[in-house]
Amino acid sequence: MKRILMVLLLPLLAISLAACNGGDDTDVVELDVFMSFPRFQEQFEDYFELFEAKMLEEENITVRINLEMPSSDTAQQLLEARLSSDDAPDVFTLHAISNIPEYYEAGYLEDLSDAAFVDVVYDSVLDSVTFDDKIVALPLESLAWGYLYNKDIFEAYDLTPPATLSEMETVVATLNANDETPFLLAFQESWIPQLMMALSLGGMINSEETDFIANMNAGTGSYADIDEVFGIIDLIMANGTDRPFETGSAAGSADFANGNAAMWVQGPWMSGSILEVNPDMNIGLAPLPVTNNPDTTMINLSTSTSLAVSPTSEHKDIAIKLLNFILDEEHSSDLFSDLKFNPLATVHTYESFPWVDEAMSYVADGKAYLEQALPDGVTDVTALMLQEYYAGTKTQAEVIEAIDAAWASALTD
Amino acid sequence: MNIKRLINVVLTLVVTMLALLVLAPLVLALINSFKSNGEIYTNILTLPDTWLIDNYVQAFVRTNYLRSLGNTVFLVVLSLTGIVLAASMAGYKLARTKTKLSKILFTVFILSMLIPFHSIMIGLVKVTNDLHVRNSLVGLAVIYVGIGSPMAVFLYHGFTKNIPREIEEAARIDGCGELQVYTKIVFPMLRPITATIIILNALWIWNDFLLPLLMISDKDKYTILLSTKMLFGQYSSDWSKILAILILALLPVVIIYVIMQKHIIKGVSDGAIKS
Amino acid sequence: MKRVNLSLVLFCLPALLLYSTFVLFPAVDGFRLSLTNWNGLNPTSEYVGFSNYRELLEDKMFLQSLLFTTRYVVYMVVLQNGIALFLAIIIESLRKGKRVLRTIFFFPNMISMIIGGFIWMFIFTRVFPQIAEFTGIMLFNESWIGNPEYSFYSILILSLWGSVGYLMIIYIAALQSIPQSLVEAAEIDGANRFQVIWHVVRPLIMNSITIGIFIALSSSFKVFDQVFALTGGGPGTATQVVSINIFMEAFHMRSRYGYASAKAVVLFVLILTITGIQLIVMKQKEVEY
Missing domain, CATH: 3.40.190.10 (Periplasmic binding protein-like II)
Structure with missing residues (x-):
């Protein structure tokens, strides 16, 4: 009896497992990323490919990042239009000092206080992306x-x-x-x-x-x-x-x-x-x-371009993982030194530039x-x-x- | 008599000089697009020592030329199809219907021809956001149909009035439905004005800058003008590359103009006089 | 509904729908927005009555842009029509080369003024200084882009370059429609060339002149691409035209969509009034002849 049951059930189990697996494999998470950095398009495209590979390898999730890099003339206008019409990108850049208060009041910024990157960013930099006692963005450019x-x-x-x-x-x-x-x-x-x-x-x-x-x-x-x-x-x-x-x-x-x-x-x-x-x-x-x-x-001393996550994003967890990956221990130093950005987190081990030392x-x-x-x-x-x-x-x-x-x-x- | 001839010669000379001046900027842009920046800096008015093709290779790659050309062609063709179809139907029917409603509708169409684009720009940005048709070439084409239709309706209306109704009536008696009368009989007869409308609108949409600038944010969807504008900002002083980019952007227009200049000039002058 | 009307509505529906969505509605909504303080960012906005319009009256940058635009319009209407008419008359009187000249003068009309603007930028900033060096004429050595007094003329040159051919085509068509017999009759009566132009040709092409002035008026009030490409309205706001001012107010500065909408409404009313007056006045003149 048991054996018969097993024979009957096993194929079913196999099918359902396969279906489950198949579901995981074919499920593509699309992440819309909006950045006002047209001059760094290539660098970020490459970096996001690393992220996609990592997600597939470690969590078996296929992530596809749609990177939008409008010209700086119209970037803010395009972003604000999308935010206000309920069409927010999952992740977007903003200016820490001039945009955060307004965007936060309008409810366009996700509270990121519990994200992993918070632990590695220097406190002095973190201050500039803190509003209403919450951390609302990942700083990219600290100046x-x-x-x-x-x-x-x-x-x-x-x-x-x-x-x-x-x-x-x-x-x-x-x-x-x-x-x-x-x-x-x-x-x-x-x-x-x-x-x-x-x-x-x-x-x-x-x-x-x-x-x-x-x-x-x-x-x-x-x-x-x-x-x-x-x-x-x-x-x-x-x-x-x-x-x-x-x-x-x-x-x-x-x-x-x-x-x-x-x-x-x-x-x-x-x-x-x-x-x-x-x-x-x-x-x-x-x-x-x-x-x-x-x-x-x-x-x-200031923080300018920062990355924020939209509260309406359907894939907040992945979006936050992407932010954490920006400060990834293995890859972040290469990215930041390539962009000539200042180190702003403990993971940044590249040699700083002479003019930064002079300013410091x-x-x-x-x-x-x-x-x-x-x-x-x-x-x-x-x-x-x-x-x-x-x-x-x-x-x-x-x-x-x-x-x-x-x-x-x-x-x- | 001699004085008259002298005046003729002088005037001919003046006009020829002016014509050369009109071409000069384009010619200077063309010859300098083959020079290095160093040569542009020293010898701007002469032919290049060596003709550098590399500027063009780079321009071709950096503007993603085929892509943005394809986008522009796609946008223009789609918009034109929409404008011709929507406006010919409306213009024809408006001319053939003698009711109060038809007068009102016609007036509504005409009115908008007075509204400058900058006055609807902000409302348009808002409405396209709400409808989520931004950052899409198809969406942009649909907007062009909306903006371009009134003028085309007006031209079709005027043209239809001058073609006799008898042929339509005969077709109706033969049992053709309204739609069939339009597709089989009327639309082919509208061909001359359709050509004018296509020329006018193709020129406008091909060269329109502000609407795509407001609507398209994705590099892969850039039109030729948008990608040119983008690179112009990035290169700023690197004129040898910029000029190559500008010449590439001009190329399709030049080719079409050379082939079709007679039709284009006729279309433009017909369109202007009729409206 | 009557059957004819039903079929009318069905035939008009595609055009009407798209036109209402993307022209009529935005126009009406623009007026509604002009009575609010919407900033393009917040989901909501407040009704503020006509305070945006009141603010306009004291907005120095806007008034300055209006003044600059008016100056530009006056120059354009006169020069664009004058040069186009001059070219049309001369080209029409030539025996050879008519077609070539017509083709050349119209060519810049085919070009986007963004591309044309960039090409002229090259001429003004790179070619002019070298011409100055070559000829010693210091006029070429001025900053044709950076000095607002000169950049007004740079914008004008670019605009004329790009638009004269269009009016010229219209005037050539008008001249061709004049019966040759009339001109000949006048010549037999002993009229010289200028008398022929003034007394015979001018009245007959008055209709085209009305069109030409109308086109020049309405297009130069709306000028955008030329200024955007050459100076961007700068230095600062020194060469800002109204359309650029609206564009900046809405999409660049503080995204004050409500306030910018008020400016857009003013621009609309202005163009409507001025072209309306022009058409009425000119139509009366035509009747006189």
Whole structure:
């Protein structure tokens, strides 16, 4: 009897097992990943292939990642349109400082506090992706930045990075006297001139004008309170390369790599494209002096691009595994060093870049601040106004007025 | 008499000069697309020392040329099919029906020709999100049919009015249904205006930039314009490569223009005068 | 419903459905959005009445873009029509080379102004400086992209290059429709060439001039690609036209869809009013002849 039963049941069991297995094999988990990194498309495609292989091997799940990399012009608009129409990608990039508060309030960010990557990310970096006591994103780009300088040119004239505005004037004078252009100006894309304001404002409001943001938010402040920033901005603009509006970030990188100017107010995120043009370039990084008070000369610490998971994702577990894999012990170091990103987790064992070490030496001396978020839109208006300030179509007073207006308008809705 | 001839010669010269000036940017782009960046920097106005094909090889690969060309052709063909079918049916029937409703519908179609694209842009982005037709070439084609139909309806309407009804009536008496009358009798008679509509809309959709920019985010679905724009941003100063990319982007248009310029010019002038 | 109407509706249905979904509805919805503070991100928005429109009146960047657009439109309407008419008259009077010249002048119309813009960018930023070096004419050495005063003309040159041929084709067609006998009769009466053009040709092509001005007006109010490709509206907002301003407001700056919609409504009303006035005025003129 038993034997008969076994004979009858065994095929059934086999079939059901096969069906089960078959189900596992053919089930494809599709993960939509939206990233605003078109320049790193290849690197991420390769990395995600590693992830797909790992998932298949270790968990027998076929994952297919649909990577979407729109141009930076429209990336944020496309993402926000998808978020607001209930069509969110499973995983997407956002800017830690400027996007997290708004996206979190709207309910578009999954709480990732329990994800494995939390244990390996440095606490200082983790702070910038923490909101409402929850960790809501995986930081990708952690930055310590000021302006870039050409170490060879500086050494040739025995210069060191200046600590005050008047020291900077001396440096500029020396360079001019030796027929070196002090500053590279690449203003075709408006975010680049904006960096001058970001650094000088940061220096001011973290030293002399600590009440600035509070005053602005209370409606009693004005950029006229920190108009000292125009000292350094004017100096840079008056001593820069020609035809800045015909030079974009790519052309700027090439010009800087070729030694066309000694300094460039630009972050280390450009180091990749600079080294591509001139692999032997000695890139230096230093804090930008704002006034004659050396306390205003500081390195900006911030986290920009980060990865978040949508709460509406159907495959949250896989999405979180993908985030964890970004900081995978075996592969993450290769990815991050390839992208020229700063190490931000204990798994990152690659040798850091010389300009990072240089920036960190200022941080160790306490000459650094954490970037603060400005109201939505203020940065964009500042960027456009600084272009016009250079072009001469806006005066300093008009620039101040426009930025004040943008701030006030952001507060009202 | 001599003065008149002199004026003629001068005017001919002026116009010929102008024609050369019109072509100059294209010719300069073409010759410099075969140079290295170094040569562009020093000798921009001369023929290249050596003709570099490598710029084109790279441009071909980097723009994923065949793919984006295929996408664009697919998009244009699909949109045109939709516009011609939808608009000829509507335009023909509107011209043949003399009721109040027909007048109202016709006015509704005409009205939209006054609405600039930028005024519907935001609402369009919203509606396409809600319908989930973004980031799809088919979805984009469907939108083109919606935007392109009114003008085509108008042209079909005007054209139908001028063809005699007798043939249709005869077919009806022979027992043809409405749909058959349209497909077998009317549509073939609309051929001249269909050609005009195809030319006008093909030009518009092929060269339209903003709508695809707003709708398509996936590189694999880029049209020629989108992939060109993308690489233009990335290369920025590397003119030898950019020029090759631009020439490649122009190539299909040039070829079609050379083959069909007579029809195109006729179509464009017919279309403009009728609307 | 009457049978004829039923069949009418069925025949119109595909076009009507798509047109309503992708043109009419977005247009109406755009107006509704212009009364809200929707930011494109939040699932919900609040009704704010006409406050967006009130804000517009004080929005310096928007007003500046309106002013810039108006200046552009005026230049375009005059130059585009003037040059097109000039070319049409001369080409038509030639015995040889008509077709070749017509083909050449129309050619840029086939080209996307994005591609055309990039090509002209090359001309302005690379070729011009070398011409300056070659000839010593300093005009070529200006920053035709970076200096807003010059980039206005760069945009104009690109736009004219890309659009004159179209109007020229229309004017050539109009000239060809003039009966040769009329011109000959005038010439026999002793009229010189300019008198023929002014007294005989001009009244007869008035209808085409109305079309030409209408096309130039409505297309240049909507200009986008040319500015986007050449200057992006920059430096800053110095060469921003209205369409770019709306585009930036909605998709670049703070995604204020509600506010940007209000601007879009204003653009629509503006184009409608101005082209409407133009058509009425010009139609009256045509009747006079």
